[in-house]
Amino acid sequence: MPPETSTRVLIVGATSAIAAETARVYAAYGARLFLAGRNPQRLEAVAADLRVRGAGSVLTAVLDVTDRQRCDAVVEEAWSTFGGLDVALLAHGVLPDQARCQASAAATIEALEVNFTSAVALLTPLANRFESAGRGCIAVITSVAGDRGRQSNYVYGAAKGGLDRFLEGLRNRLFHAGVAVVTLKPGFVDTPMTAGLTQGPLFASARRAGRDIHRSIERRRDVAYIPWFWRPIMAILRSLPETVFKRLRL
Amino acid sequence: MPRYRSWGRYPAATPAAVLPVDWRSDPPALDRVRQPVLPYACGRSYGDSCLNDGGVVLDVRRLDRLIAFDQERGLLQCEAGVTLAEILALVVPRGWFLPVVPGTRWVSVGGSIANDIHGKNHHRAGTFGAHVSRFELLRSTGQRTVCTPGDELFRATVGGLGLTGLILWAEIMLKRIPGPAIAVERIRFPGLDAFFALAADDRDFEYTVAWVDCLARGPRLGRGIYMRGDHAPQDGTVPSPLRPARFRVPLDAPAGVLNATTLGLFNEAYYRGQLRGRLRSTVPYAAFFFPLDGVGDWGRLYGANGFVQYQCVVPDVGGGGPIRAIFERISRSGEPASLAVLKRFGNIRSPGLLSFPREGMTLAVDFAVRGRTLALLEDLDAIVRETGGAVYPAKDARMSAASFRAFFPELERFTAQRDAKFSSSFWRRVHAS
Ligand SMILES: Cc1cc2nc3c(=O)[nH]c(=O)nc-3n(C[C@H](O)[C@H](O)[C@H](O)COP(=O)(O)OP(=O)(O)OC[C@H]3O[C@@H](n4cnc5c(N)ncnc54)[C@H](O)[C@@H]3O)c2cc1C
Numbered sequence: 001m002p003p004e005t006s007t008r009v010l011i012v013g014a015t016s017a018i019a020a021e022t023a024r025v026y027a028a029y030g031a032r033l034f035l036a037g038r039n040p041q042r043l044e045a046v047a048a049d050l051r052v053r054g055a056g057s058v059l060t061a062v063l064d065v066t067d068r069q070r071c072d073a074v075v076e077e078a079w080s081t082f083g084g085l086d087v088a089l090l091a092h093g094v095l096p097d098q099a100r101c102q103a104s105a106a107a108t109i110e111a112l113e114v115n116f117t118s119a120v121a122l123l124t125p126l127a128n129r130f131e132s133a134g135r136g137c138i139a140v141i142t143s144v145a146g147d148r149g150r151q152s153n154y155v156y157g158a159a160k161g162g163l164d165r166f167l168e169g170l171r172n173r174l175f176h177a178g179v180a181v182v183t184l185k186p187g188f189v190d191t192p193m194t195a196g197l198t199q200g201p202l203f204a205s206a207r208r209a210g211r212d213i214h215r216s217i218e219r220r221r222d223v224a225y226i227p228w229f230w231r232p233i234m235a236i237l238r239s240l241p242e243t244v245f246k247r248l249r250l
Numbered sequence: 251m252p253r254y255r256s257w258g259r260y261p262a263a264t265p266a267a268v269l270p271v272d273w274r275s276d277p278p279a280l281d282r283v284r285q286p287v288l289p290y291a292c293g294r295s296y297g298d299s300c301l302n303d304g305g306v307v308l309d310v311r312r313l314d315r316l317i318a319f320d321q322e323r324g325l326l327q328c329e330a331g332v333t334l335a336e337i338l339a340l341v342v343p344r345g346w347f348l349p350v351v352p353g354t355r356w357v358s359v360g361g362s363i364a365n366d367i368h369g370k371n372h373h374r375a376g377t378f379g380a381h382v383s384r385f386e387l388l389r390s391t392g393q394r395t396v397c398t399p400g401d402e403l404f405r406a407t408v409g410g411l412g413l414t415g416l417i418l419w420a421e422i423m424l425k426r427i428p429g430p431a432i433a434v435e436r437i438r439f440p441g442l443d444a445f446f447a448l449a450a451d452d453r454d455f456e457y458t459v460a461w462v463d464c465l466a467r468g469p470r471l472g473r474g475i476y477m478r479g480d481h482a483p484q485d486g487t488v489p490s491p492l493r494p495a496r497f498r499v500p501l502d503a504p505a506g507v508l509n510a511t512t513l514g515l516f517n518e519a520y521y522r523g524q525l526r527g528r529l530r531s532t533v534p535y536a537a538f539f540f541p542l543d544g545v546g547d548w549g550r551l552y553g554a555n556g557f558v559q560y561q562c563v564v565p566d567v568g569g570g571g572p573i574r575a576i577f578e579r580i581s582r583s584g585e586p587a588s589l590a591v592l593k594r595f596g597n598i599r600s601p602g603l604l605s606f607p608r609e610g611m612t613l614a615v616d617f618a619v620r621g622r623t624l625a626l627l628e629d630l631d632a633i634v635r636e637t638g639g640a641v642y643p644a645k646d647a648r649m650s651a652a653s654f655r656a657f658f659p660e661l662e663r664f665t666a667q668r669d670a671k672f673s674s675s676f677w678r679r680v681h682a683s
């Protein structure tokens with residue numbers, strides 16, 4: 001039997017195209033899945049798919065991540081349903097309209113809420129539970145956009161970059177408790193989130209991203225670029241000094 | 251990047267917009283779209299039936315979720331964008347198989363219904379639509395209807411070329427298999443008469459098909475290789491992994507790489523490649539059904555202008571008159587033609603009002619697109635019309651409106667069920683009204 005048969009996985013933002021593909025890999029191994037997302041019909045469609053694909057069991061909970069109390073309750077529910085968790089994956093996110101954010105602080109703060117604050121609201125109770133369990137893995141999808149602030153997308157970039165830093169600290173803290181924290185940084189992935197963008201050769205399919213994410217979690221990578229080729233690309237971008245970077249139109 | 255094109259990449263078409271349909275629970279409101287709409291799945295149709303020049307493409311590829319699988323009865327319910335590749339990967343290890351598969355597994359369930367596709371077992375199983383127990387259809391008004399085989403809307407949608415509405419999900423009846431491998435027998439035959447004799451004797455085999463050299467002349471006309479197969483009992487597993495193409499044709503070949511000489515040589519080599527008259531082997535199912543899936547975008551070998559596939563069905567009369575006439579016409583034209591696929595369709599009635607398969611002999615040949623080719627195909631249409639046959643819309647980019655009417659006598663009944671908001675480049679071409 002594959003080792004993952006009884007893996008217990010919580011996925012928040014489970015209706016995300018990338019998360020659903022990751023869940024399919026777990027389902028094929030017979031893992032037990034707890035799916036949280038804000039749209040009950042979509043959540044049920046994803047759950048049914050995973051059941052047919054062989055998941056050991058699939059449970060769902062409706063969750064809008066901007067609802068702080070619900071975040072606590074859902075973590076509690078997932079944890080007690082399975083008597084603990086092996087993996088928690090946070091995948092929810094929105095790609096805000098940068099122009100709208102520049103015109104409105106409220107829009108900016110709303111984007112920061114979904115992409116950053118809500119993750120903190122989930123990671124706080126999750127970290128404490130994993131820490132006392134002394135095992136397991138917390139994985140969070142951030143983005144290559146967090147590696148550098150660009151004029152076209154810095155609100156999203158700031159939220160994801162902030163989350164990167166938060167996870168770095170959390171990894172440092174939980175390392176001593178035997179808990180892994182995996183930061184997942186996708187580049188362009190072909191999902192509903194990017195449906196409005198013109199696709200170039202750097203786009204990866206959601207299936208590829210899902211598989212790479214599964215592998216990165218199973219290998220307990222600290223920071224994984226999805227797919228891998230974004231690592232050298234971002235290394236170059238990060239190495240540009242501000243005096244040069246600020247002049248670019250990115 | 252022209253993502254929404256057809257497999258033959260001919261003709262060119264540009265949609266005005268793309269509307270993704272990602273969730274069966276909350277599809278987009280189609281009545282708010284001004285242009286005509288058309289579902290687009292895997293784009294494995296050759297001509298313009300999956301194109302909507304100037305219209306709105308409804309991209310269903312994210313409707314790729316499975317819904318339920320009854321492993322006892324072999325009933326699979328899934329969303330319309332699920333590919334046959336995905337289904338086979340799931341059900342074959344559990345002892346089930348799709349009732350009908352085409353020559354590629356990269357087609358969707360919705361596309362398989364909309365073209366009421368056929369496979370190498372048509373003489374025993376009929377078309378794909380004959381194994382669909384129900385589906386849900388979304389009309390442009392937002393109305394959703396679960397259709398079952400008795401319904402007029404079911405009959406219009408099966409083979410309905412995506413013009414009656416959008417299929418959200420379907421339920422398919424699978425068939426039991428003893429294992430994942432196919433026992434194949436390949437028989438070399440010297441000419442058309444020998445082929446007709448073999449085809450008349452297909453009752454005992456689940457799958458039959460022939461590859462025929464239609465460039466050879468005189469007595470060799472119609473020589474080829476006949477393949478017949480059955481699901482083999484399990485004896486050690488033959489793996490058939492779900493793998494994307496290992497090799498992809500990266501560029502459009504310069505025009506003329508596939509010309510009468512190179513194709514003639516290829517056809518000759520294919521025929522000569524089998525030294526013995528009869529060969530028996532047991533192969534993974536994918537090697538038997540989907541030999542071309544290993545080479546991605548092979549159509550690019552035909553060059554940037556694209557290519558057309560001509561597929562027709564004509565009555566299977568004694569001596570194979572119509573088929574012979576078609577072969578002679580192709581051979582005489584000197585037009586570069588690929589190997590032709592020849593198969594006998596059985597007498598199981600297709601469920602769709604516009605279904606292509608009907609009893610007779612079906613022939614499929616690829617041609618690079620040139621002016622003379624189109625004139626040749628017009629001549630072939632005339633032969634098909636005279637015999638009361640039909641040409642396959644899923645492969646068509648050029649048949650006339652008059653031919654279309656002649657090939658599909660139930661057209662009026664179909665038109666009554668069509669959703670007025672749905673249209674395609676093909677439909678506007680053959681239904682000038
Ligand atoms: C190598 C190769 C071999 C082939 N062999 C065979 C064969 O042996 N037998 C055979 O019959 N065909 C064969 N075909 C043709 C192919 O099976 C059909 O064209 C099939 O319909 C393609 O499905 P698709 O998912 O790519 O649909 P598309 O080509 O994207 O669309 C086909 C039609 O289906 C409609 N459609 C798609 N999804 C939906 C939906 N959800 N609801 C309503 N309408 C929808 C579209 O509007 C369009 O009219 C072959 C094609 C190739 C490339």
Ligand SMILES: NC(=O)c1ccc[n+]([C@@H]2O[C@H](COP(=O)([O-])OP(=O)(O)OC[C@H]3O[C@@H](n4cnc5c(N)ncnc54)[C@H](OP(=O)(O)O)[C@@H]3O)[C@@H](O)[C@H]2O)c1
Pocket residue numbers: 013014015016017018019037038039042063064065066091092093094095114141142143144185186187188189190191192193194
């Ligand atoms: N696609 C890319 O190119 C790319 C690149 C880098 C990083 N990412 C990140 O990858 C993750 C997955 O995104 P995706 O590409 O798979 O896009 P997606 O399919 O659009 O998924 C986004 C998910 O977030 C959910 N969500 C948004 N707001 C929410 C809220 N308030 N409460 C609960 N759930 C909420 C959405 O739920 P609904 O279904 O209900 O809308 C949806 O499931 C995101 O974190 C994204 O930022 C994506």
